[in-house]
Amino acid sequence: MGSKTVLVVGGAGYIGSHICKALAARGDNPVVFDDLSSGHEHAVQWGPLVRGDIRKRAELDAAFAAHDIDAVMHFAACIEVGEGEREPLRFWDNNVGGVITLLQAMKAASVETLVFSSTCATYGEPETLPLTEAEPQTPVSVYGRTKLAVETMLSDVSKAESLRYAALRYFNASGASPDGDIGEEHDPESHLIPNALKAAAGLGEGRMKLFGTDYPTRDGTCVRDYVHVSDLADAHLAALDRLLDGADSFVCNLGSGTGFTVREILEAVETVTGMPVPYDEHPRRPGDAPTLLADTSTAERLLGFKTRRSTPELVIGDAWAFHRRVWGLEGKALPIKPDA
Numbered sequence: 001m002g003s004k005t006v007l008v009v010g011g012a013g014y015i016g017s018h019i020c021k022a023l024a025a026r027g028d029n030p031v032v033f034d035d036l037s038s039g040h041e042h043a044v045q046w047g048p049l050v051r052g053d054i055r056k057r058a059e060l061d062a063a064f065a066a067h068d069i070d071a072v073m074h075f076a077a078c079i080e081v082g083e084g085e086r087e088p089l090r091f092w093d094n095n096v097g098g099v100i101t102l103l104q105a106m107k108a109a110s111v112e113t114l115v116f117s118s119t120c121a122t123y124g125e126p127e128t129l130p131l132t133e134a135e136p137q138t139p140v141s142v143y144g145r146t147k148l149a150v151e152t153m154l155s156d157v158s159k160a161e162s163l164r165y166a167a168l169r170y171f172n173a174s175g176a177s178p179d180g181d182i183g184e185e186h187d188p189e190s191h192l193i194p195n196a197l198k199a200a201a202g203l204g205e206g207r208m209k210l211f212g213t214d215y216p217t218r219d220g221t222c223v224r225d226y227v228h229v230s231d232l233a234d235a236h237l238a239a240l241d242r243l244l245d246g247a248d249s250f251v252c253n254l255g256s257g258t259g260f261t262v263r264e265i266l267e268a269v270e271t272v273t274g275m276p277v278p279y280d281e282h283p284r285r286p287g288d289a290p291t292l293l294a295d296t297s298t299a300e301r302l303l304g305f306k307t308r309r310s311t312p313e314l315v316i317g318d319a320w321a322f323h324r325r326v327w328g329l330e331g332k333a334l335p336i337k338p339d340a
């Protein structure tokens with residue numbers, strides 16, 4: 001297959017930037033389309049940046065006109081579950097309305113291949129574990145419902161038109177590029193591993209909130225499936241190739257297949273950083289399922305998916321190296337004292 005030009009929508013964000021790096025590493029050309037509302041210009045390093053808003057058709061049309069796009073990979077979305085409950089219209093406008101506009105622009109530009117970021121949050125509270133793609137989708141958050149709405153829309157559109165798509169349902173994307181150049185930089189940060197690292201380093205409030213200790217799990221805290229962002233990147237390239245080779249649309253979980261409790265992750269953070277993670281126990285966070293764990297057999301079968309870095313030690317080690325750099329901690333005595 002010759003080199004491909006891929007419009008990476010949301011390519012300045014956490015997962016999108018890792019995909020751009022992986023595309024460029026194998027000789028493809030990522031073109032980032034991003035409004036930089038939550039992404040970072042410094043994360044766009046492997047191709048041009050087109051600044052634009054997916055809800056604005058003219059801005060998408062201009063991007064397709066300026067670049068000879070072979071396929072689209074779509075990452076731009078509002079993702080913070082709590083924000084979705086407070087601002088549902090913004091989530092539906094961006095996560096669903098934006099994809100309608102994107103599909104219209106793709107159709108006008110005769111681009112028929114789409115890799116879409118979906119999520120295990122479309123499953124809601126699972127009935128069977130590990131979760132297969134056949135699990136009923138009954139999302140319990142606005143975020144999950146917007147992602148499910150797009151999956152439904154893609155299915156409808158692909159039946160009537162020549163669109164072919166992959167909907168990749170991520171479990172807990174985590175870690176950073178092993179080179180330390182890009183990683184997770186959300187503001188505000190709601191995810192466990194960066195928050196635990198921040199607490200270990202004595203940054204921010206210096207203490208982490210542990211949400212929920214009375215779940216029906218082995219130690220009372222939630223079990224999650226942490227998949228390294230570089231493993232996710234490999235899976236995206238395989239999904240893209242599968243579609244470009246002419247395969248039918250498909251839906252696929254992307255996880256590591258192994259679950260860890262919040263307490264186990266905190267222990268791994270302490271081992272990796274060599275510092276305690278100060279935390280306080282809080283009530284459950286609304287919308288958190290007790291256990292989310294991927295059955296990865298579809299990914300193995302369709303994408304040849306094998307995890308290479310999805311262990312807590314590698315995920316946290318890579319995240320720690322990245323955060324030490326961006327937080328300016330290299331060479332500093334840790335943890336930072338509040339008055340230092």
Ligand code: UDP
Binds near residue numbers: 172195
């Ligand atoms: N969590 C926590 N404190 C935090 C962030 C997360 O206790 O500061 C817990 C959260 O309740 C869940 C797990 O860690 O049980 C993973 O949460 P995260 O937000 O990282 O990912 P999610 O599973 O919600 O996508």
